[in-house]
Each structure stands twice: as C-alpha cells, then as structure tokens.
Amino acid sequence: EAQVTQNPRYLITVTGKKLTVTCSQNMNHEYMSWYRQDPGLGLRQIYYSMNVEVTDKGDVPEGYKVSRKEKRNFPLILESPSPNQTSLYFCASSFGFGVAGDNEQFFGPGTRLTVL
Amino acid sequence: GQNIDQPTEMTATEGAIVQINCTYQTSGFNGLFWYQQHAGEAPTFLSYNVLDGLEEKGRFSSFLSRSKGYSYLLLKELQMKDSASYLCAFPSGSARQLTFGSGTQLTVLP
Numbered sequence: 142e143a144q145v146t147q148n149p150r151y152l153i154t155v156t157g158k159k160l161t162v163t164c165s166q167n168m169n170h171e172y173m174s175w176y177r178q179d180p181g182l183g184l185r186q187i188y189y190s191m192n193v194e195v196t197d198k199g200d201v202p203e204g205y206k207v208s209r210k211e212k213r214n215f216p217l218i219l220e221s222p223s224p225n226q227t228s229l230y231f232c233a234s235s236f237g238f239g240v241a242g243d244n245e246q247f248f249g250p251g252t253r254l255t256v257l
Numbered sequence: 258g259q260n261i262d263q264p265t266e267m268t269a270t271e272g273a274i275v276q277i278n279c280t281y282q283t284s285g286f287n288g289l290f291w292y293q294q295h296a297g298e299a300p301t302f303l304s305y306n307v308l309d310g311l312e313e314k315g316r317f318s319s320f321l322s323r324s325k326g327y328s329y330l331l332l333k334e335l336q337m338k339d340s341a342s343y344l345c346a347f348p349s350g351s352a353r354q355l356t357f358g359s360g361t362q363l364t365v366l367p
Contacts, residue, residue, distance in 0.1 A: 174355070183359035184300070184344065191353060199354055231299060238353055246355065248299035
C-alpha cells in the first residue's frame, strides 16, 4: 500500500531532551516536507527536500533539523525541544512540485508532540 | 507578500450545496490546491487548479480566477461525512514550498 508513515504517533517529552520523528514513504517520491499545525495558524512548512542530500528551510525552521540521506526517509530532529514546539507534525511527500505533474502531496498520519 | 484568506467556519445542511471561498495574494502564481482534513487526521488532496475556470470531480468542484486572486470549492449533495476542515494552498518560494490558508471548518447538520 502506497503510504507515508511517521513514528512515533504520540510523544510527551521534557524541555531539552533531544528527539527524532521519523518519516518514510514507499512511493519513490522526490519531494518531502515537514509541517506543523497549530490552532488558528494552519499548516506551516518547517523544512522541505527536493531530493537526496538537498534540503531547505521552510517558513518556521528555527529549532528543527532534517536530513535526507535516502530517498524514502526524511527524519525531523529537535535537538533541544521547548514548550513552543508542542504541536501536531505532519510529514508529506510528492513526486513533483510546483506546477509539475503529480504534485499533490500525500501526508503521513501525524505526530502529536507535547513538550513539558 | 503572500497571503491566503478563507472563512473560519461554515455550516450547511445535509443534501445542500456549499461554496467555500479562498482569496490569495502571491507574487508568482503556480496553481492552487484544495485539501480536506477530518479532525485528528491527515490532509487529503481534493483538487489542483492552474488555469481559470471550473473543474468538476463528482460532488466536488473547484473554480479559479487568476486575475481576481480567487478560488472556491463547491460541494454538492452534502453528506455528514463532509464535515471537515477545507484548506486552500498555493506553491510559493519559487514553487518549491506550499503555503496553506488557516482552513475553513465545515459542519454539516442533519
């Protein structure tokens, strides 16, 4: 089944404790992205990757890191989480981007993170 | 700058038709997306318009006017399962990013 998977789905942690949220897609998509969703603010893009070893900042990258060593995986790393990073996180992928064909993004199920 | 505006909430009755509007401002236009998101779930793709006009997909249609910076999503024969948030979005940042509106929460009443 074609899908985007994220782990963990739920996480409660404490300030300063490094964590990684994994994202994997099995559709051979080139484009991958991380978003956070907060009430009243909608989905905001954190980082995106257009291909292996190519990553770039989105609109809210502060406090986050990513890597794209393999095409299928795009982990999100919080080196020192803070309470303002409490949010719902979505990973997404697409074959193309912009006005290219097959540019619809497929989203993972989400990771609900609470930082105390 | 770049901006998207959608109504925060809408309510409609089962079986009715509802139109969800989206206005946008962007320096370079690369199409407009609509996504549906049920509470607690991931967004799912509904439509992508890059040319002016109406595109129909079953009960859902999406309209675009590039000159007016305006799009709408039309939902016909509303069903209870259509209760969800509807997000419009456009490619930004040289079309490598996706900028979302805050979403319109649609409630379908029996």
